[in-house]
Amino acid sequence: MSDPTHHEGPSDFIREMIRSDVAAGKHGGKVVTRFPPEPNGFLHIGHAKAICIDFGVAKEFGGRCHLRMDDTNPTTEDVSYVEAIQRDVKWLGFDWGEHMYYASDYFERFYELAEKLIRLERAYVCDLTEDDFSQNYRGTITEAGKESPYRKRTIEENLDLLRRMRKGEFKDGEKVLRARIDMASPNMKLRDPPLIRIKHAHHYRTNDDWCLYPLYDYAHCLEDSFEGVTHSLCTLEFVSARELYDWVIxxxxxxxxxxxxxxxRLNLTYTVMSKRRLLQLVEGKYVGGWDDPRMPTIAGLRRRGYTPEAIREFCARIGVAKNISTVDVALLEHTLREDLDARSPRVMAVLKPLKVIVESFAENETEELDAPYWPAGTEPAAGAKTSSRKLPFTREIYIERDDFAEEPPKGWHRLAPGQKVRLRHAYIVTCTGVEKDDKGEIVAVRVTHDAGTRGGVAPAGKRIEGTIHWVSAKHANDLEVRVYDRLFVSENPGESEEWLKDLNPHSLSVVHAKAEPSLASAREGERFQFERLGFFFADSDSKAGAPVFNRTVALKDGWAKVAAKTDAKAPASKTEPQAKKAPKPAQASSAPAELSPEAQALVTAHGIEGHEARVFVQEPILRAVFDEAATTLDKDTLKGVASLLANDVLGELRSRKLEALSFGAKEAAELVGLVSAGTISTKQAKDVLAEMVTGKERSPRAIVEARGMKQIASADALGPVVDSVLAENGDVVARYKAGNANVLGALVGMIMKASKGQANPKLVTDLLKQKLG
Incomplete structure (x- = not known):
């Protein structure tokens, strides 16, 4: 038998603690953990980290991990969520065996211990409502609370009332069982917290048997004790509850x-992981459901095409830390690409078809080409396709519309008049002309092929720079492809109460593609790499002969330049530690896929970002404002305006379904200038923009003046606000002075809220550090 105190594997403060406990013989050397979700929603990628830690460390130390439904709130929980949680944990590769538990199974024991607390004079029945107790009795961080007038009830009175509460004689909120602890405690959680409340509601497991339900802080620790849990691992928001946890035990x-x-806990860029907000996305029909492939839920990731192996590897790479930080979603996507590379046979599909006529190829001829599923040097994963397939080549084929440019920019390596390109697995062709419709739009491209280059082999001494994919027009299958992108355009979408404005209007595009014949037989759950496009997954909506594909992830990170631009303007944020085996992802730092000629011309002429150029090509309203700005503004200001238009204004345009803007380049530049000068914050700029697009007032400066929105950037003006917040939050201040630097961010947030968002965040941070020492 292996020695759990000397095993190889990841090392972090949790594992070191457990290793020390096992070595000391604590709990008889046993290790028992638990994963205790509340069944009121679907699990998300943040839960995946907790699952990997809870189940992972138990397995590493020869112990066990329980799956427990913390189902003590009857109004929000449902058996469908229980089933979804069980399905997700199993899919991730973990098994609880016989150790499946429910908090609702302990209701009788919670009640018995409540009577025991009363007999020991450690709890009492209180008639104060929670609002009344909070406002008039709990006190503040600088002032002790005062005792409830019901605190001195006798043991007999309290037992009688608790039993009548159980019988249902009182209304919801009419009475509550409180712990009798210390109304002067510096930890507000210990000022006679509620333990059991009245709630007349149907429970999905116990039906209407109970109208008393335990609060989380009372139930959770007892559940751990009942089940023999040795190490109760949870996220940092429960730090302040640890004293109460220990008190109840x-x-x-x-x-x-x-x-x-x-x-x-795991925080991820471009991602919202608040269960309340995820529920809002589902109920508000912003997404198609909990398993929408744009959602960060495990169900959504699974449907998008993520693998459990990729998620587990990602969780291993980010590690376990004590400090709050945010992980770049690019690392998750890079880990996914690494995993999918050996699982995804290479095939060809064309998302935006443009017909190509091979003039030198006979009209009724079909030639079969042998095409391997894997590039040389790639070792397919177990169970993956290993053979090759036949590709029909005919006179008429389809290529991507973006792979042709009538007037190509410098460095163009794809198809253009007079230019050669390699057709993947087929021939080298040369463009001889184009066909256009009455509107001047290109409807077909004419080429000739070099019959001596079968398989794409260039003649001796010749070098062909570009290779593009294609499909036979005659043999192509129609394919529905759902191209998913990030659900939010903002790196930190959850920071504002107006977070829904950060939704990406282009997070889903449904295209009708043309695919090679082999894809017609694809079954639900199969994975492929569409060459040059990305990794794709056959969706559950697929039918026999008519597969539907989701894009799991692009081959390159099209957001890399946006992130690089943001990083250049802001101080680097802390990220969670990565294991040494995780090299810096080459894909995550790559440029986005090549641009159309028109978009590339905008980038070349003005130095704007590629994604911005794409927006201007697609959105004439924004293009008009940008073109106006390009003739009047200096280069630096123009870049700021381009970013504003392609991100914030685009969001307003889409969410409000506007057909015109009520302002032009002058007003856009003025708004950018106000932010650059520090007059208003970026959050305030969003509010100003929202008013601008309504047409009530065009001038950002006038809006700022009228609404008194100027940012507070004076230490003299901001000092009293900081002092007030510190005085009201003595417990948080105490934790900071005790060495918990993580609470600094919470204090900044309190001050921002107290100043109605007008405080300069950097100045707030500086003042806090100065005052806290």
């Missing part, structure tokens, strides 16, 4: 004493 005198340890 000690006060109830349960025999088993578990230990709570906190780690940093």
């Amino acid at each position: 000690k006060a109830t005198e349960v025999p088993h004493v578990p230990k709570q340890t906190e780690f940093a």
